[in-house]
Amino acid sequence: MHLTSSDIEDLERRRRAALINSITGYKPANLVGTVNTQGQSNLAIMSSLVHIGSHPPLLALIFRPDNAERHTLDNIRDTGSYTINHVHAGIIDAAHQTAARYPGDVSEFAATGLTELQLDGQRAPFVAEAIVRMGMILRDELPLSINGTHMVIGEIVSLDVPGDAINELGALDPAKTDSIAISGLDSYYQSSLLQRMEYAKPDKAPRRI
Template sequence: MLLSSIDIEALERRRRAALINSITGFKPANLVGTVDKDGHTNLSIMSSLVHIGSNPPLLALIFRPDNTERHTLDNIRQTGSYTVNHVNGSIVDAAHQTAARYPRQVSEFAATGLREHWQDGVAAPFVAEASVRMGMKLREEIPIEINGTHMVIGEIVWLEAPDIAINDAGALDPALADSISISGLDSYYRSDLLQRMAYAKPDKAPERLDS
């Protein structure tokens, strides 16, 4: 397959969306938990989470244009708080169902059978069934003019992960946490560690670390 920009633009809308959403490869599958100022909870699956920096610990999400109701984005704006929860293999069906367009008054927690978990110091609901969970504080929202999307940058203020999934360098091993990846909009994958590599230096050949 070889496509020019003209060819891409000429693709049928759904085929173009399927291709461009999947061309980046595997993306993290996360459930974003929020609550509005009146106490109505919301849960939404998102795959746009990216690392911004470690000090302070910042992560960013990309939200689609808010020319229609965006409950998650609205709630984050109202409260300044949200949670990010890794999807694991036991909750893929329920996690995927949160993408359905439920009315604002219907909580995706109740609709999918996932359970709310509340933690002191975080004013938004976690997913009880998730083993990797992050409480987030809104730090900045950046409108992206080229397509009307929004980048929301948050700081991790609370973090939970299984001890068994933290390697000797202090990093999370997604495979040991059973964290699921997404390709495109509807395909879910488990990961396995291929190899770990030593810190790259210009005067040294690539070096594998023992797993």
């Protein structure tokens, strides 16, 4: 199947959304925990997490346009605090359910059976059932005029991860934390390591570790 720009534009709205949401392939599945200024917690599944830099440790999330209630984005703006929690195979059902449009006075933690966890003085709650958890503070927000979305850039201020999931180079092996990936809006995949490669150099052939 070959589609031109006009072919994509002519696709039925839901089919176009399904295709473009999934065309990037596997994306990380994370639960973003926040709390409003009245102490009401919120939890939302997101797959737009992007590495921005390591020093300082910065990650970005993309939020949809402000044409509907965005509890997560509003809470981050108001408090400057949020958490990012890897979804693993054991909590897929509950994690997926957080995408439902609950009213602002309903906590997705309570609605889905997930447990709030307070750690490291972070104002926003972590997910107790998660294996990898990151405490974040808001560093910047960039409105993207091309489609009305918002890029939220945060700094990792705390990290909770099993020591045996860190390899000899210091990198996380997501297969050891059972972290899963998502494609589109509804398809979840389990990760496994295929191979590791040496640092690429122009004068050396590719070499597996």
